[in-house]
Amino acid sequence: MLDDLNISKDLEKNINAAKDYLQQFKTGTMGHFINGKRANGQSDQIFKNTSPVDSSVLNEVYSGSTNDINEATKAALIAFPAWRDMSGNKRRKILHDVANKIVERAEEIAFVECMDTGQPLRFMSKAALRGAENYRFFADKAAEATSGHSMPALDHINYSIRQPIGPVGIITPWNTPFMLSTWKIAPALAAGCTVVHKPAEWSPLTAMLLTEIMHDAGIPEGVINLINGNGETTGKALTEHPDIKAIAFVGESKTGSMIMRQGSETLKRVHFELGGKNPVIVFDDANLERALDAVIFMIYSLNGERCTSSSRLLIQESIHDEFVDKLSERILKLKVGHPLDPTTEVGPLIHQQHFDKVCSYWDVAKKDGAEIKVGGHITKAISGGLFVEPTLFTNAKNTMRIAQEEIFGPVLTAIPFNTEENAIEIANDVKYGLAGYVWTGDVGRAHRLGRYLDAGMIWINSENNRHLPAPFGGMKSSGMGRDGGDYSFEFYMETKNICVALDNHKVPSLGV
Secondary structure: OHHHOOOOHHHHHHHHHHHHHHHHHOOOOEOEEEOOEEEOOOOOOEEEEEOOOOOOEEEEEEOOOHHHHHHHHHHHHHHHHHHHHOOHHHHHHHHHHHHHHHHHOHHHHHHHHHHHHOOOHHHHOOHHHHHHHHHHHHHOOHHHOOOOOEEEOOOEEEEEEEEEOOOEEEEOOOOOHHHHHHHHHHHHHHHOOOEEEEOOOOOOHHHHHHHHHHHHOOOOOOOEEEOOOOHHHHHHHHHHOOOOOEEEEEOOHHHHHHHHHHHHHHOOEEEEEOOOOOEEEEOOOOOHHHHHHHHHHHHHHHHHOOOOOOOEEEEEHHHHHHHHHHHHHHHHOOOEOOOOOOOOOEOOOOOHHHHHHHHHHHHHHHHHOOEEEEOOOEOOOOOOOOOEOOEEEEOOOOOOHHHHOOOOOOEEEEEEEOOHHHHHHHHHOOOEEOEEEEEOOOHHHHHHHHHHOOOOEEEEOOOOOOOOOOOEOOEEOOEEOOEOHHHHHHHHEEEEEEEEEOOOOOOOOOOO
C-alpha cells in the first residue's frame, strides 16, 4: 500500500484530495444513469473496480443487463424528437455550459482518472481541459450541423440538408476515458442525436462524472444515458438493439469486427477507431534531438496505452547505433511512480489482465531473437501496483511478433532500414494503419512518405498534434470512418437531397 512510500508534500496533498473525490463512489454500489437520474438497474451482477496504483478496490459497480439497455434506449428514443428539433443555437449554449462545468471540476476529473486508470497527472491534468475544448468546438458547429449544399441544374434546384440519425450507442475505451468520451459524445449531441454510452468496464468513474455534468448543465432527460457493464452482455445488447441507429466504438480491432457482426442484422452504421502498430521513421537528415524527444514522448507518455503511440522505431542504419544509445540513456531516466506525483512520467498499467499481456512480450522478444536493450522487468514502485519498466527491444525484424502485434504498453521496438523504399515497405508491412510519424529534412521525401504510408494520419517532423477540424481515423485493421469537424457529422447525420423543379422542363408523357 502507500504507507511504505516516501512521498513528497505535493504527492501527499494530491493523494488526500483524491481520497475525498473518490469517496462519492464508495457510498453504495454504482449503477447507471437513465432518463435523467442514477439507477441501479435490473441486474444483480456486480463487478469490483480496482485501482492499478495499489490494487485497492475503488468501488463496486452494477453490470448492466439487456433490460437496462432497453430502458436507456427507450429513454433516448423518446427524447430524440425534441432534442433533434431544438435550435442549433440553443444546443450550442447548453454544450458550452457543459464545457464550463467540466473546467470547474477539472481537478476532480484528473485525480479520479489518475487513480482509476494509472495515468500520470502530468497528462491527466489536461484531460478535462481537452474534453471541455471538444464540447466548445462542436457546440460552435451545432448551428450549422444541418447545413448542406446548393446544387442548381438547368431546370431544377437541388439542395441538401443533414438530419440527425437518431439514438446512437457510444462505446469508449479505458485509456484516457474522459477525453475520449467527450470526443465521441460532443459531436453526437451537437448533431442532434441522443446517446446511450457504455464506458469501459476497467475505468467507469469519470464517465459517470461526465454524465452528471451534462445533466447539471441542462442536457434534457433521456438525451444522455449511461449503462455500465461488460462487452459480452451489456455491449452486445447495445450493438444489437434495433432502435440504436449507429455505434461509435474505440477499442481493439478484434472487438470492432465483433460489433460489426452484432450490428449487421439491423444494418447498423458503425464507426471504429481501433488498434495500431504505428511506425516512427527517423532518417539520417532529420533534426535528431527533436526526433529523439518525439520518439520517447509518443511511446512512453500515457504509459504507452494509446492507439496512436509510435511503437515501432524505424531508424536509418547510418545513425542506428548512435540514436539507440541516446534513446537508451533517456529511457533509463524516465520516472516511474505514483500517477498523482507531478514528477511521474510513467504510471501503472490499467489492469492485471493487461499487465500480464504486456509482460508476456519480454519472453516473446527473447524467443524470436530480439534483444531487450532496456527494461523488460516488473518494478515494485508501489506495493500491489501494476508497474513495469519502460522497455526497448533492439536487433528486431519486422516479422517478429513484437513488431506486428499491438502491445499497448511502454514498450518500443527498434528496427533498422537503409533506403526510403525500404522504410516504406517495413512501415506498411503490418495489418494496422492508424498513424505514422516521419522525421526528415528532405521536403520532397516528407511528402512522398505522406502519400505512400498506409495510415489514416501522418505527422511530419512532429509528435501527435491534434487539430479538431482535421479528420482523425485509420485504415486497414485500424478502423473505418473519421472523427473531427464535419467528418463527425457525416457519421451522426443523414444527408438528404431535395430537388425542386423550376416548372419549365418537359415532363415525359405516357398513355397520351
